[in-house]
Amino acid sequence: MPDQATSPPKFGSQSIRITIKGGLDTKNLFPKSRHNGSVAESDIITKPSISRVALLGRDYSNTRFDIVADQGTTVIAGDPVLRDRKRPEICLSSPVSGTITAIKRGPRRSLASLHIEADNPQQQREFDFPADPGADDIRQLLLRSGLWATLRTRPFGHIPEPSQSPAALFITAMDTRPLAVEPTRVISSYERQFNEGLTALGQLVDCPIYLCQKPGAGLSNDNTGRITVAEFDGLHPAGLPGTHIHHLCPVGAGDREVWHIDYQDVISVGHLMQHNSPWFDRVVSLCGNGFKTPRLLLLPIGSSVSDAVQSELIDEPSQIMTGSPLFADAIGSDPAFLGLGQRQITAFRETESNNGWFPTSKATLIPTTDLDQLVPDGILAVPLLRALETADTDRARELGALELIEEDVALLGYASNTNTDYGPLLRAVLDQISREGLSTPG
Amino acid sequence: MERIQQLRLCATLPVIIAACINTGHQFLIAASAGADTVGDWRASLIQNFDIDPGQPGIVGVLVAGLVHLLPPLVVAIITGGVWERIFSEARGRPLEKGFIYSAILFVLLMHPAIPLFHVVFGMSFAIVFGSAVFGGDGKTFVTPALLGAAVVQISFPAALIGHPVWQGLNGHAGTSLFSLFHEQGSAALPWEGFEIGSAFIGNTQGMMGTTSVAAIIIAAVILIYGRLASWRIVAGSLIGVIGAAIICNIIGDGILDMPWYWHLLAGSLIFGITFIATDPGASCVTNSGRWIQGVLTGLLLVLLRIVNPSHSDSMVPVLLLVSMLAPLIDHGIIWLNIRNRMRSQVE
Numbered sequence: 001m002p003d004q005a006t007s008p009p010k011f012g013s014q015s016i017r018i019t020i021k022g023g024l025d026t027k028n029l030f031p032k033s034r035h036n037g038s039v040a041e042s043d044i045i046t047k048p049s050i051s052r053v054a055l056l057g058r059d060y061s062n063t064r065f066d067i068v069a070d071q072g073t074t075v076i077a078g079d080p081v082l083r084d085r086k087r088p089e090i091c092l093s094s095p096v097s098g099t100i101t102a103i104k105r106g107p108r109r110s111l112a113s114l115h116i117e118a119d120n121p122q123q124q125r126e127f128d129f130p131a132d133p134g135a136d137d138i139r140q141l142l143l144r145s146g147l148w149a150t151l152r153t154r155p156f157g158h159i160p161e162p163s164q165s166p167a168a169l170f171i172t173a174m175d176t177r178p179l180a181v182e183p184t185r186v187i188s189s190y191e192r193q194f195n196e197g198l199t200a201l202g203q204l205v206d207c208p209i210y211l212c213q214k215p216g217a218g219l220s221n222d223n224t225g226r227i228t229v230a231e232f233d234g235l236h237p238a239g240l241p242g243t244h245i246h247h248l249c250p251v252g253a254g255d256r257e258v259w260h261i262d263y264q265d266v267i268s269v270g271h272l273m274q275h276n277s278p279w280f281d282r283v284v285s286l287c288g289n290g291f292k293t294p295r296l297l298l299l300p301i302g303s304s305v306s307d308a309v310q311s312e313l314i315d316e317p318s319q320i321m322t323g324s325p326l327f328a329d330a331i332g333s334d335p336a337f338l339g340l341g342q343r344q345i346t347a348f349r350e351t352e353s354n355n356g357w358f359p360t361s362k363a364t365l366i367p368t369t370d371l372d373q374l375v376p377d378g379i380l381a382v383p384l385l386r387a388l389e390t391a392d393t394d395r396a397r398e399l400g401a402l403e404l405i406e407e408d409v410a411l412l413g414y415a416s417n418t419n420t421d422y423g424p425l426l427r428a429v430l431d432q433i434s435r436e437g438l439s440t441p442g
Numbered sequence: 443m444e445r446i447q448q449l450r451l452c453a454t455l456p457v458i459i460a461a462c463i464n465t466g467h468q469f470l471i472a473a474s475a476g477a478d479t480v481g482d483w484r485a486s487l488i489q490n491f492d493i494d495p496g497q498p499g500i501v502g503v504l505v506a507g508l509v510h511l512l513p514p515l516v517v518a519i520i521t522g523g524v525w526e527r528i529f530s531e532a533r534g535r536p537l538e539k540g541f542i543y544s545a546i547l548f549v550l551l552m553h554p555a556i557p558l559f560h561v562v563f564g565m566s567f568a569i570v571f572g573s574a575v576f577g578g579d580g581k582t583f584v585t586p587a588l589l590g591a592a593v594v595q596i597s598f599p600a601a602l603i604g605h606p607v608w609q610g611l612n613g614h615a616g617t618s619l620f621s622l623f624h625e626q627g628s629a630a631l632p633w634e635g636f637e638i639g640s641a642f643i644g645n646t647q648g649m650m651g652t653t654s655v656a657a658i659i660i661a662a663v664i665l666i667y668g669r670l671a672s673w674r675i676v677a678g679s680l681i682g683v684i685g686a687a688i689i690c691n692i693i694g695d696g697i698l699d700m701p702w703y704w705h706l707l708a709g710s711l712i713f714g715i716t717f718i719a720t721d722p723g724a725s726c727v728t729n730s731g732r733w734i735q736g737v738l739t740g741l742l743l744v745l746l747r748i749v750n751p752s753h754s755d756s757m758v759p760v761l762l763l764v765s766m767l768a769p770l771i772d773h774g775i776i777w778l779n780i781r782n783r784m785r786s787q788v789e
Contacts, residue, residue, distance in 0.1 A: 252783045364580030367727040370669045382727035398780045
């Protein structure tokens with residue numbers, strides 16, 4: 001039975017602490033070597049030079065884009081290059097100055113990727129806003145700069161409708177994924193921007209704002225009571241926004257919507273408020289024993305992975321993935337680029353066997369006893385997975401599919417005997433629900 | 443799937459070894475007490491090895507045990523393999539290896555003098571109707587080995603009556619421990635040779651794999667630690683058995699007086715709880731459901747032992763019944779979960 005609070009706490013109350021039981025112990029998951037594949041706390045962030053970036057259609061599920069800047073156009077960082085076909089006020093902006101070299105299409109003429117070759121020197125577009133911005137001003141600012149597209153809704157994980165207001169806003173400032181960099185480490189380097197970003201978001205919405213962090217992180221210096229600190233203590237998936245939302249403002253019944261945003265995107269908002277242009281870089285950790293020295297890099301959004309990891313890899317053959325080892329895109333023959341929410345590039349030596357990156361024959365799901373520990377308390381894992389496997393949309397919805405996006409079910413796929421990636425199955429169900437509309441539950 | 447199959451076989455290992463030792467030992471005890479073993483092909487085979495029943499040594503015990511355990515096991519595996527092959531050819535799918543585990547469990551549930559024909563019959567039924575017609579490994583809703591054991595029990599109920607060596611076994615109905623309790627209550631135990639210590643390690647007559655509670659506990663730990671068996675089902679069953687036994691003790695005499703620890707030590711109860719009740723395909727998939735299933739199993743196990751004096755080891759019918767109820771229990775838990783989810787939004 002769900003054990004969440006029955007009503008969201010009031011604004012600005014004392015901090016909340018939630019202990020998450022179960023979960024995946026990631027410390028011993030990965031093969032040991034000279035280093036254990038994770039980044040040391042004191043590492044400096046270095047900024048390699050990146051010449052190619054790409055915006056990836058798969059980061060914006062279900063959104064159809066119109067092309068604003070066509071192949072061959074020169075853009076500066078911050079210029080809009082894509083617009084949401086249905087909501088033209090939402091745009092994606094270029095993370096670098098340069099020339100658009102290619103636009104690749106996916107199935108049914110959706111956008112697969114938009115490639116930009118970066119120039120030297122880099123220029124940034126400036127966005128003006130009034131001295132004492134109100135909610136509307138901030139909204140317009142985020143839309144024009146392309147930062148609106150870093151917000152996500154729950155349910156569905158779409159870009160929010162600008163005219164809507166959420167029931168709550170979640171700031172994800174913790175990361176429990178294996179070998180992930182500690183957010184406090186990054187925030188401490190960008191503290192002022194982070195706080196400015198929180199203030200701006202506090203102006204944008206008038207719902208409760210939850211700053212989700214690990215216990216003792218002490219990330220907020222907010223005195224206005226606008227922000228409620230929520231500490232989550234536990235193993236992965238304790239750090240996923242799906243878990244936080246489940247406990248503080250559950251959306252499974254389909255009658256309300258919350259938004260969530262990642263801490264580095266908050267830094268970008270703060271940077272925009274301070275310097276009139278967004279921060280287009282992100283701190284990414286190189287982790288895993290396939291790298292000579294795991295470290296932190298400052299990379300532009302959509303950075304080419306091969307540009308980033310040049311000379312970082314060990315000499316032996318290794319398997320490289322963008323994203324955390326649990327929920328990653330293996331790099332195949334296509335050149336790979338860093339997705340919007342990906343904060344890790346993982347490389348493992350090929351000699352060690354890594355669970356789950358190679359498709360196995362279709363096995364039947366066996367209800368092992370660990371599966372229930374890997375979803376938020378109150379979601380029944382095996383019935384949900386069975387509903388996803390049979391594409392039983394109504395059942396999946398009843399069991400809480402609306403609370404989840406792909407990253408939440410990645411753990412289940414990893415731990416189950418079928419080794420199936422349940423992400424696409426979940427996305428198919430969510431797409432169907434969103435097409436049919438939320439007004440008729442069950 | 444590989445990990446699960448390996449884990450299962452690993453868990454059966456202590457039980458197989460204990461079965462071997464205990465069965466051999468029991469046979470030699472009976473033989474040295476002068477049981478007339480003419481006509482028993484197993485006895486003849488054992489005599490070929492020149493084992494002195496009074497002083498067999500560990501090798502002698504193992505040989506005696508293997509002669510009882512190995513032929514049915516080989517026959518069961520071959521039978522299962524033949525049926526799996528037939529179905530995999532007919533369906534165009536690769537051969538699934540789950541039948542090996544089913545064969546092992548099935549044979550462990552058999553008595554030591556099981557005719558090999560019964561093994562073929564039971565295993566065929568188990569694989570065809572307990573597994574293949576539902577789609578094979580993972581898709582069964584009842585443990586195939588259990589179904590096979592049930593069919594053998596029902597079809598050949600008069601087995602072992604009057605058997606020179608194993609007459610203490612009363613066929614598939616459970617050891618004479620039960621009839622003792624039925625007739626005479628707990629006073630009967632000490633001089634019939636039923637001692638707690640030996641019952642715990644398995645030094646008694648019984649279905650081959652079910653005698654050694656100690657070995658089965660090791661298997662249970664392996665299965666639970668390997669995340670295949672739910673500790674909730676095991677704990678719930680124990681609570682159910684102990685609770686029901688205590689209530690029975692309060693209520694009456696005779697079989698009702700059987701203490702909870704004898705319930706746990708006697709018959710195939712612990713074997714059933716460990717290997718069959720926890721079978722992920724045949725049990726509840728929700729944690730709350732697992733508790734309910736466990737307690738229900740425990741209660742019914744004791745209850746059915748009490749009410750049926752002629753067939754006292756209730757494990758097979760009870761576990762069949764409960765595994766068929768498991769989806770219904772889950773259904774209720776899921777219904778509650780959905781209702782709570784919808785309700786928690788209404789503020």
